[in-house]
Every structure is written in C-alpha cells, then in structure tokens.
Amino acid sequence: MRLRERLERGEFVITCEATPPKGTHVRPALEAVARLARYVHAFNVTDLQSSVLRMSSWALCALIKEEGYEPVLQLTCRDRNRLALQADLLGAWALGIENVLALTGDYPTLGDHPGARPVFDLDSVQLIAAIQSLNSGRDLAGNELAGATGFLVGAVVNPGVEPLEPHLLKMKLKVKMGAKFFQTQAVYDPKTFLRFVREAEGLGVPILAGIIPLKSARMARFMNEHIAGVFVPEEVISEMERAKTREERVKRSIEICARIIRAVRPLCQGVHLMPMGWEEHVPAIMELAGL
Amino acid sequence: MLVSELKPLDEIVGYLREGEKVFLLACGGCAEVCGTGGEEAILKLRPALERAGHRLTGALVLPFLCNKALVGFRLARRGEEVEGADAVVVASCGVGVQSVAQVLDKPVYPAANTITMGGLQGVWPSEERCARCGDCLLAYTGGICPHTVCPKGLLHGPCGGSQRGECELEPGRPCGWQRIYDRLASLGRLDLLERYRPPQDSQKGLDVPLSRRKAPFWALEYLEEEG
Ligand code: SF4
Ligand code: SF4
Numbered sequence: 252m253r254l255r256e257r258l259e260r261g262e263f264v265i266t267c268e269a270t271p272p273k274g275t276h277v278r279p280a281l282e283a284v285a286r287l288a289r290y291v292h293a294f295n296v297t298d299l300q301s302s303v304l305r306m307s308s309w310a311l312c313a314l315i316k317e318e319g320y321e322p323v324l325q326l327t328c329r330d331r332n333r334l335a336l337q338a339d340l341l342g343a344w345a346l347g348i349e350n351v352l353a354l355t356g357d358y359p360t361l362g363d364h365p366g367a368r369p370v371f372d373l374d375s376v377q378l379i380a381a382i383q384s385l386n387s388g389r390d391l392a393g394n395e396l397a398g399a400t401g402f403l404v405g406a407v408v409n410p411g412v413e414p415l416e417p418h419l420l421k422m423k424l425k426v427k428m429g430a431k432f433f434q435t436q437a438v439y440d441p442k443t444f445l446r447f448v449r450e451a452e453g454l455g456v457p458i459l460a461g462i463i464p465l466k467s468a469r470m471a472r473f474m475n476e477h478i479a480g481v482f483v484p485e486e487v488i489s490e491m492e493r494a495k496t497r498e499e500r501v502k503r504s505i506e507i508c509a510r511i512i513r514a515v516r517p518l519c520q521g522v523h524l525m526p527m528g529w530e531e532h533v534p535a536i537m538e539l540a541g542l
Numbered sequence: 543m544l545v546s547e548l549k550p551l552d553e554i555v556g557y558l559r560e561g562e563k564v565f566l567l568a569c570g571g572c573a574e575v576c577g578t579g580g581e582e583a584i585l586k587l588r589p590a591l592e593r594a595g596h597r598l599t600g601a602l603v604l605p606f607l608c609n610k611a612l613v614g615f616r617l618a619r620r621g622e623e624v625e626g627a628d629a630v631v632v633a634s635c636g637v638g639v640q641s642v643a644q645v646l647d648k649p650v651y652p653a654a655n656t657i658t659m660g661g662l663q664g665v666w667p668s669e670e671r672c673a674r675c676g677d678c679l680l681a682y683t684g685g686i687c688p689h690t691v692c693p694k695g696l697l698h699g700p701c702g703g704s705q706r707g708e709c710e711l712e713p714g715r716p717c718g719w720q721r722i723y724d725r726l727a728s729l730g731r732l733d734l735l736e737r738y739r740p741p742q743d744s745q746k747g748l749d750v751p752l753s754r755r756k757a758p759f760w761a762l763e764y765l766e767e768e769g
Contacts (some may be wrong), residue, residue, distance in 0.1 A: 279547070298557075341589075349600060355694065355696065355701040358694065358711050360709065369693070369694065371694040371695055371696065372741065372744060373741050374696040374697055375696075375701075376697075376698035377697070377698070377739075377740070377741050380738065380740070391741065407702060408702075412702070412704065412705055413728075414706075414720075417699050417700050417719060417723040417735070418699070418700060418702075420699055420732065420735045420736065421698055421700065422749075423736065424736060424738065427736075428738060436702065478700065478703035479702060479703050479710060480705060530727035542631075
C-alpha cells in the first residue's frame with residue numbers, strides 16, 4: 252500500500268531516511284534500502300542534509316523507485332530558486348516520485364561548501380504552495396502546464412523547540428497551504444512530545460515522530476547543546492554512559508529507541524527513523540519495539 | 543541615499559483596522575528627495591487616510607528618520623499626538639520605518655517600498671537594516687525587517703534551526719523571527735502570522751530598470767553623466 256493510503260486510513264506509518272552517496276556509488280545506499288524494506292513503508296531521501304554536498308535527492312529517489320520501493324523526495328529552498336524547484340518537481344513526478352517533503356534547508360555555512368550562495372527564493376510555506384499549484388495544473392506564475400503533478404506533500408516541525416508557539420503558528424500555515432503529514436525532529440523525551448501533540452492535535456494532520464539512535468553519551472550531549480529542539484534527558488544520557496563497550500552501547504541504544512517508539516506510538520501516527528549510519532541496527536530496533 | 547517609491551494608497555489604508563487613529567510621520571531626508579517623504583507625502587497620505595475614516599492625531603516631517611535618537615527625542619515632545627494614535631504610518635525607506643518601530647510600542651506601517659540604495663544608507667549606526675526588497679513587509683512583521691534580521695529572509699516564521707530565541711547561524715545571534723513573533727505578540731497582532739504571503743518579485747531588489755528611475759535622485763545622476 253502506498254504512503255498516501257496508509258496515512259489516509261490512519262495506519263501506523265514507518266518512514267526511514269536514506270542518504271545519497273557522496274560520489275557516484277549508489278549500490279551501498281540501495282542495498283541498505285533493500286535490507287530495511289521489510290520494516291519501512293517509505294524512504295525519505297535527504298537533500299544535501301546539513302548543507303553537505305551529496306548526490307541529488309531526486310536521483311536516489313528514482314533509483315529506489317526502480318527497485319520497487321517508495322521514496323519521499325526531500326526538497327529544500329536553500330539551493331534552488333522558484334524556477335529550479337518547480338523544474339525538479341515536474342521531473343520528479345515524471346520519474347514516478349509521488350511524495351515530497353518541503354523544507355527550508357540549513358544555512359550553507361553549516362556544511363562543507365560554506366562559501367555557497369544561499370538561495371531561499373521561496374520559504375517552506377511558499378514551497379508547499381508551489382507544489383499545490385503544480386498539483387492543480389499551473390505553475391507558480393499561473394501558467395497552464397501540459398500535465399499536472401499529484402504529489403502528497405509533507406512538512407517538518409520541531410516538537411522540542413523553545414519557545415514552541417511561533418513554530419506552531421508556522422505549522423498551522425503549512426497545513427493551510429496543503430501539508431498532509433508532518434515528520435518531526437528527533438524525540439527523546441515523550442513528555443515534551445506529548446505537550447507538542449496536545450498543541451498540534453487540533454490541526455488534524457498525521458504526525459510521524461523522529462527517532463535517531465544515540466551512538467554515545469557524547470553524541471547526546473552534543474545534540475543537547477547544538478541541535479535546535481533536541482533534548483535528551485539526563486537519565487537517558489547516563490544510561491548510555493553506563494555502557495562501557497561498543498557492543499553494550501549498541502544494545503543500550505537499541506533499547507532506548509524501542510522504548511521511545513513504544514511511548515510515542517499511542518500519541519501519533521508513525522515514526523520517522525534517521526539512523527545516521529546505523530542502518531544495520533534498524534531491524535533490531537523495530538523488532539524490539541514490536542513493529 | 544535610499545531610493546523609495548510610495549506604495550499604492552489602498553495598500554497603506556488596508557493595514558489599518560476600522561476607525562484606527564493615525565499619527566503620520568514623514569522623512570525629510572532621502573525619502574523627500576524621492577518624492578516619498580516630506581510635506582509631499584503628508585499631502586498625499588492625509589486625505590487618503592481621512593477619506594477611509596481614520597482621524598489623524600498629528601503629522602510631522604523629521605529630517606532623517608534613520609536617526610533613531612533624534613526620532614525618539616522629537617516624538618517624545620509630541621506627547622499626546624503620538625500617544626493618542628493607534629498606529630503610526632511612516633513615509634520613509636525601510637530603515638526609517640524600523641527605527642520608528644524601535645522607539646514606539648505601537649504598530650508602525652510603511653508607506654513606501656525601498657527599491658535601491660544609491661550610496662550612503664542611513665546616518666545613524668543602529669540595528670535597523672533594509673535589503674531594498676521593493677515590496678515593504680514591515681506592516682506585517684511588527685516593523686522588523688524579515689529580509690535583514692533573518693539570514694534566510696524567510697517570510698512565514700522561524701525555521702527549525704531557531705532555538706531559545708537564537709539563530710542557527712551562530713551562537714548569540716538573535717533569531718529574527720523570534721523577535722518578530724515577540725513584537726507582534728506584544729502588539730496583539732499574531733493574527734498577521736496566519737496569513738500567507740506569496741513569493742516576492744526578486745527583480746526589485748536587483749538593479750532598477752530605467753523605467754522605474756523616476757525619482758529626482760536619478761534625474762540628477764543622469765544630468766551629471768550627460769554634463
Ligand atoms: S521589508 Fe525590509 S527589505 Fe523590504 S523594503 Fe521593508 S525594510 Fe526594506
Ligand atoms: S534561526 Fe531564525 S533568524 Fe536564523 S535563519 Fe532560522 S528563522 Fe532566520
């Protein structure tokens with residue numbers, strides 16, 4: 252069943268990030284996707300995440316589609332103006348890509364080409380509006396298209412960000428302009444997530460909680476300090492600290508992820524996994540979480 | 543020198559809610575030379591505002607609205623005229639509007655679009671900046687320019703990198719959209735953040751076509767070149 256139908260039917264949905272290669276070797280990424288396909292309904296292909304140069308998202312999406320799996324095209328406003336964004340969307344649709352996740356994009360200075368010109372011709376809300384426009388058979392300037400798109404549009408929200416209110420207003424605007432589901436930043440504290448879910452409930456859109464396995468206590472501390480809206484509670488950090496060997500850390504991390512998934516499962520309509528190189532451990536997380 | 547052009551009068555009147563009383567402030571610096579400030583602006587704006595049912599509590603031309611200290615000082619002298627107004631309409635470049643927004647706890651609305659900077663911008667070193675987008679949005683953003691306070695120039699609220707009021711770009715840098723949110727919250731106008739704003743015309747911020755170089759400022763420049 253396609254992602255759209257699963258979401259519409261209110262089923263629990265599992266999405267997972269797939270990262271395009273830094274180079275032209277696509278096999279490892281495709282093999283990882285094939286190994287996880289049993290557990291995952293759709294694969295989000297990142298778009299130069301953290302402003303680090305990689306292969307285009309649409310290219311890996313098309314290859315994933317060719318292998319028989321369902322991709323979600325992540326699309327940021329950082330590198331393309333309104334012409335290039337629309338052109339890529341038309342091309343993506345022609346390649347069989349049916350889902351788009353509209354993002355603002357990180358600032359270029361955070362990545363490996365810090366001198367790159369930031370574009371941000373549209374913002375994420377305007378990008379959602381542009382996709383709606385292509386879906387209705389017209390471009391952003393109102394010109395008629397020979398063939399419309401039919402994208403399912405998703406967006407992101409950061410449930411742990413402080414203060415939350417401005418982000419909720421923006422989320423509301425994204426829904427108004429056509430966002431049909433939301434994937435969130437990583438969740439480690441179900442209490443904070445619950446507070447967000449209560450606030451966002453009224454919008455009536457499916458929310459997929461973000462899950463990133465912790466590799467170490469250091470990673471947790473780093474994220475708390477540097478990643479907006481990520482809060483790993485002290486108990487969780489010390490749990491990771493108590494694990495002395497790499498094996499123990501992996502085991503602990505899998506347990507923590509499974510516990511969070513079980514905790515958020517009654518609160519939302521799915522999870523979005525971001526394994527960050529730990530694709531091999533996703534099956535263990537899913538088994539332990541009972542998914 | 544900042545070059546601006548007057549917004550359509552309907553757009554300016556449209557910022558105001560029914561029956562709101564207005565204080566009118568015009569710049570006597572660059573904006574006057576462009577025909578968007580000074581007495582000329584007051585003569586154009588006063589009847590339009592009054593026709594739409596907005597009483598004017600006062601009107602004033604100040605030499606340079608980008609001189610924030612001067613603005614604060616002179617407005618303080620106008621006491622009731624300013625205090626009694628529900629909103630202030632400012633005929634100046636984007637820097638002038640922002641400097642007024644900084645010194646008053648009232649909604650401040652721009653009467654002009656800033657299209658280019660032909661040289662020296664502003665005379666007072668301060669935080670307010672204008673990226674001459676040519677379609678001034680300060681009426682919707684609490685008098686804080688989204689193009690210059692947010693490095694991404696977003697128009698619909700903060701990106702996911704905003705945290706505890708700081709921008710993702712560097713520690714200690716305030717998130718511009720948090721500032722805009724806080725200002726609108728204090729003015730009771732968060733409803734403005736629920737509106738969709740279509741993408742702007744980027745050409746306006748680039749080179750200005752000859753057809754739009756109507757202001758006396760340009761005329762002077764060309765006279766000199768031909769000279
Ligand atoms: S919105 Fe900002 S950049 Fe645009 S004219 Fe106003 S002050 Fe200048
Ligand atoms: S953190 Fe705030 S100011 Fe910085 S880019 Fe994001 S929205 Fe703009």
